[in-house]
Amino acid sequence: MSDAPLSAPVAPTLFISDADVAALADWPSAVDVLARAYAADIKPAMVPQRSMARGEGIWLRGLTAVSPTGWTMGCKLIAASPRTGRASYLISLFDQDTMALSALIDGNRVTGLRTAATAALAVDRLAPQRPLTVGVIGAGFEARNALECLAAVRTLKTVRIFSPTPASRERFAEGFSARMDIAAVTSPQSAVQDVDVVICAARSRDESPVLHGARLNPGCTVVSLGSTLPEQREVDEATMARAACIVADMPEEVMHDTGDALAALKAGVDLDSKLASLNDLVAGRLTPRRHAHDIVLYKSVGSALQDIAMAEMLLARARQLGVGVVLPASIVPISK
Known part of the structure; x- marks a missing residue:
């Protein structure tokens, strides 16, 4: 019945x-x-x-x-x-x-909307309150959405975009050229050098990291959007190690279910002391950067x-x- x-x-x-x-x-x-x-x-x-x-x-x-x-x-x-x-x-x-x-x-x-909008929210709360210089690694829809959304809520001073495929990065830059000062560059190092914000939304075919932390400018804010499963990689162990704070939309999943965090843990990086929730950041319960030179990372798996x-x-x-x-x-x- x-x-x-x-x-x-x-x-x-x-x-x-x-x-x-x-x-x-x-x-x-x-x-x-x-x-x-x-x-x-x-x-x-x-x-x-x-x-x-x-x-x-x-x-x-x-x-x-x-x-x-x-x-x-x-x-x-x-x-x-x-x-x-x-x-x-x-x-x-x-x-x-x-x-x-x-x-x-x-x-x-x-x-796509919520991933980009949450990333823009994180950048708005983590990056300096001034016109931003931005480096983008990746030329797919996630990178495009993230840059479009960030430009809708913050003033962007300059943008540099890298993709390993020359035609893709040139097409990406051309698509934004009427709205902002953007240039395609030939290496990921050129994209991230001396920028306030790094948007990383790309993975290599062999799942090796595409962003190397040794190249990051002190004080920058890094957004990692492209690796959400244990078998996927996007940022290297040095990025996780250099970050003074790692803000995550789902901290436990970032810690235990993403290839980037699993590799960092295996390398001995202390993630427990760095990991914080986006909820705490937006609600004002978190001070992610205690010094101007601190690097902060927003790592997203989606929520x-x-x-x-x-x-x-x-x-x-x-x-x-x-x-x-x-x-x-x-x-x-x-x-x-």
């Missing part, structure tokens, strides 16, 4: 497509909504560690969170096949009061808090503007 469905009506489920997300989102709002989320009182149980189911050449990752706004809770599922180069992203939002399924959202673009905060904003705007498709049927909350 099944539990009885609730008789009270609930709002219909809204499907928000990838194209809808593109029309509804903007960089400053994305950074603002994430700043408010990370300034809130976030208990560990509200944002548990992600889960990963693996098959032969495929995996399914799940990230869940209860929003600190009291409005929704939700899950992002990522289905990926590295062997075929295909992936799908789905975000489901449930109403915290009624338990109704409020929305299903194509999470592809949301993932469901980011996905759900972004999804809430998108749902509110979609309802206000009449965007999205109202599904003809949905799940029915039951009395338990």
Whole structure:
């Protein structure tokens, strides 16, 4: 015998497509909504560690969170096949009061938006409050998004971009040339020399580090976005060792589930004394840099808090503007 469905009506489920997300989102709002989320009182149980189911050449990752706004809770599922180069992203939002399924959202673009916006938030809180000189390593969509978002919330003085593929770095620089002073350079050392901020969003084919800490300028802020799994590498052990503070969106996952941290631990780097949460930084409970020459690192693996905060904003705007498709049927909350 099944539990009885609730008789009270609930709002219909809204499907928000990838194209809808593109029309509804903007960089400053994305950074603002994430700043408010990370300034809130976030208990560990509200944002548990992600889960990963693996098959032969495929995996399914799940990230869940209860929003600190009291409005929704939700899950992002990522289905990926590295062997075929295909992936799908789905975000489901449930109403915290009624338990109704409020929305299903194509999470592809949301993932890129929240990764870049969280990185920009971290840079805004970690880097000096002046026009910034920026070095970028990587010319893919994560690097482009991160630079676009940072430029939307901070003034950029100069930018240097390196990619091992000359055509990629030239194309990257050309795409931003009308908006900022940007130049493609021929080595990662040239990209990071004497800059305030390093954005690293690239991995080599053999998963060897692409950013070497010995080249970092004292006082710089490093953002590492491209390595989120144990088998992936992006920054070397010297980067982790030189960092006076390592701010992470999910500290335990960064420590135990990223190749960069695992290599640093194996090399004897004391990460316990350096690792801090982005929540503590944004809430004002952390002093990441005690001296002007201190290097600080923001290391991201992605968090469901980011996905759900972004999804809430998108749902509110979609309802206000009449965007999205109202599904003809949905799940029915039951009395338990």
